[in-house]
């Protein structure tokens with residue numbers, strides 16, 4: 001897939017900016033039911049990945065070029081063509097000294113490989129059936145540093161932070177809850193309770209971020225309002241929230257091993273507008289209830305599918321449509337979807353159309369709205 005042009009990226013940004021939907025998912029209810037699509041796939045224990053913190057990222061030109069290419073393939077659609085963030089799903093700004101000068105290579109590599117489970121930031125690692133190896137992640141970090149980082153790296157990780165969580169609680173409620181959620185999750189922005197973030201972020205990283213904020217994003221600096229002590233008290237509070245857990249996920253089949261691709265294989269064709277680019281979830285659900293035949297294609301990386309997907313959906317990551325297409329019939333309607341309604345699902349729709357599929361549209365409001373309406377979803381960690 002060619003790296004995308006800036007113009008296409010701008011169009012993409014404009015399209016997502018038009019969406020009024022909020023696509024920050026709520027914590028997923030865990031439905032432990034299996035479904036047909038899971039048959040034959042291997043259970044893999046996927047703890048947060050250990051990261052080789054000792055190996056610094058070297059930004060040789062070839063590595064930077066590789067990172068740039070990968071960014072254009074997998075990341076720009078949410079983080080923006082120039083790392084400005086907020087192209088889709090409130091994805092943070094990566095072209096930021098307040099992030100890059102403070103974050104270690106290990107922190108960034110971990111964010112890329114492990115993702116932030118429960119948000120639309122996927123686990124991109126090969127270990128979690130994503131497309132990126134450790135080398136790819138370090139190439140991405142090299143690209144970020146070479147292209148977007150202006151200030152030299154500061155080692156904030158060694159900073160000692162001692163706070164009191166009881167003092168931190170009211171400060172958090174006053175200053176943070178409106179954006180990060182009352183208990184650190186479910187807010188509009190970053191989930192501070194996220195085990196992947198908690199595991200990768202040092203106290204020094206957290207307190208520095210709280211004190212300085214992130215210029216050019218909605219995250220304000222709090223140094224003047226609450227002082228170093230207030231910030232330390234909030235860090236103590238954040239640390240008292242849940243700890244990382246190993247999750248055992250059941251991954252979807254690989255290309256060539258798809259099963260039961262079609263929902264209602266014997267049903268009538270649905271009455272969708274043949275020219276539609278987007279079809280509303282309620283329209284799709286009504287046709288499904290009528291027994292109409294169709295295919296749901298989950299456009300996200302497989303670890304997201306493993307955590308939650310539409311009942312009966314097949315996993316077709318947007319960056320790999322051609323590998324899966326051999327097993328996807330052309331005589332049915334295909335609804336593509338993702339967590340953030342249009343970014344990845346739109347890419348998959350366009351990729352399938354290029355491969356000759358005529359009846360393919362995006363499930364308009366996306367997976368989270370589908371789930372919130374109480375329609376069938378599957379997946380989640382198994383005991």
Ligand code: HEC
Pocket residue numbers: 085091092093094096099171172175176177178179180189190192197206209210214217218219220222234
């Ligand atoms: C007006 C909204 C807003 C408020 C209020 C706010 N934040 Fe943030 N916060 C954000 C946004 C947006 C980001 C991501 C910014 C970016 O990098 O693009 C963020 C990022 C962070 C991060 C980094 C998370 C990561 O994944 O790297 C931490 C830690 C954080 N905020 C803590 C706090 C704390 C603690 C408070 C209260 C003292 C607070 N924030 C108040 C919007 C807010």
Ligand code: HEC
Pocket residue numbers: 071074075076077078079088089090091092094099108111112116119120121122124140189190191194197340343344
């Ligand atoms: C579908 C949208 C989406 C895509 C695609 C995506 N991200 Fe993210 N990314 C997010 C969101 C949303 C967050 C913040 C999650 C949270 O903490 O709530 C995030 C967080 C991050 C962070 C942590 C930043 C911080 O402030 O701590 C990094 C680094 C990152 N992404 C890099 C990448 C890279 C590299 C890729 C491509 C391989 C990528 N992302 C693809 C949505 C996306």
